[in-house]
Each structure stands twice: as C-alpha cells, then as structure tokens.
Amino acid sequence: MIDPRRLTPQKLVIYLLVFFSVWSVRELVIRPVFLNSLDGLAFQFVESAIKLLVWTVPALLLIKYYESDMWISRNEMFTTKPKWFTDAPILLVIFAPLLRTLFLTGGLTICPDFQPLTLIGAVLFVGITEEVVFRGFLLNALLKKLKLWPAIAVNEILFVLIHFPIWIYAGHDFRTFLSSIVAVFFLGGLFSFSFVKTRSIFVPIALHMIWNLLVTLFAV
Numbered sequence: 001m002i003d004p005r006r007l008t009p010q011k012l013v014i015y016l017l018v019f020f021s022v023w024s025v026r027e028l029v030i031r032p033v034f035l036n037s038l039d040g041l042a043f044q045f046v047e048s049a050i051k052l053l054v055w056t057v058p059a060l061l062l063i064k065y066y067e068s069d070m071w072i073s074r075n076e077m078f079t080t081k082p083k084w085f086t087d088a089p090i091l092l093v094i095f096a097p098l099l100r101t102l103f104l105t106g107g108l109t110i111c112p113d114f115q116p117l118t119l120i121g122a123v124l125f126v127g128i129t130e131e132v133v134f135r136g137f138l139l140n141a142l143l144k145k146l147k148l149w150p151a152i153a154v155n156e157i158l159f160v161l162i163h164f165p166i167w168i169y170a171g172h173d174f175r176t177f178l179s180s181i182v183a184v185f186f187l188g189g190l191f192s193f194s195f196v197k198t199r200s201i202f203v204p205i206a207l208h209m210i211w212n213l214l215v216t217l218f219a220v
Helices: 009-033 040-065 074-079 088-105 118-142 148-161 164-170 174-198 202-217
Strands: none
Touching: 009 040, 009 164, 040 118, 088 174, 088 202, 118 148, 118 174, 118 202, 148 174, 174 202
C-alpha cells in the first residue's frame, strides 16, 4: 500500500497540471474580464490575494504534508540564517544589469510608466508567492528525486513555462518573448542556486524582490 504522505512523481505531475491550468485560465480568461475593471489599490489587493490563494497557500500546505519528501525541511528553510557576507556574490549578480546601465550611460532613469502601487504586487507579493512555490516546494521536492543540476534545470523550465500566459496576454513580439525566456531561465537558476547554497527560502525571496524592484523602478 502506498503511503498517502509520500509525494510520488504522479502526484507531483497532477499538482503541476492543476496549478498550470488554473493559473493559465486566471491570466488569459479571468484577468481580462474582471481584474482590468479595477483600478489602483483595489487591483493590487485583488491581484495579490488571488496569487496568495492559488500559489502560496497550497504550496505551504503541501510542504507541510509532504515534509518527509522535502530535501530541506520546512523548519530549516524558514529558520536558517543566511551568511550574507559569504553569500554576497549572489546579490551582486542581481545588481549586474543596473551596474552595466550605470557604467554605460553614467546614470539611471526611472521608468516613465512607473507607478508606486505596482510595488505591492510586482515586488512584495511576487517575490514571496513565486519563491515559496518554485523553490520552497517544487525544487525542494525535485532535489529528493533528481541530482542537483537536473533538478535545477527542470525547475527553471517550469519557472519559464508559468510565465507564458502573462507573456501571451501582454502580446509580446518574438524578440521580447525570446529575451524574456532567457532572462527568466537565468533568474530561475540563480534563485534555485541561492536556495540550495543557503538552505533558506528568504534568500531567493529577497533576491527576487530586489530584481523586480530594479526592473520595475529603473529602465535597465
């Protein structure tokens, strides 16, 4: 008899199918019909609440229920204190595009369409929701079933795929679509590596927030 508390590959696939299907419907069907009728703070509140309910809450429950199949325990990932001095090079990679722009242009430009309210959803909640799902749960589970780099590679691919609905909704042209895939694939690898290296979920969350803050605030 199969232990119901074991996270089998079949269960993981079912979770991914349900999760990706629900989020695709939300991005391509629900968002255009309902969310775009909201403005300002109401939009950010509803947007963040939906993402917490669809992403974070189920992932946290699954991490707890299948804790024996997590590579890093729930307690460890939420209590380990990062060694910021030795882990600083990871942070510097996040700032590389900003430093490149500063070096080439001699200054930084605030994005012309920047709105402070977008920081709620694009920075605060995105960093938390996406990292709990993709590093705290998915990568954590994959590392129990695969070797390090294959697990990270699969996690990166899944991280890229979950962005497809919003890119389709935004109507990206081929060049933008391709550059977005490369950027998200690279960032997914960086966030994954930081999680493995520090064994703390707060490091990839912090890196994700910093990255989103930079690309939201500055034209880099």
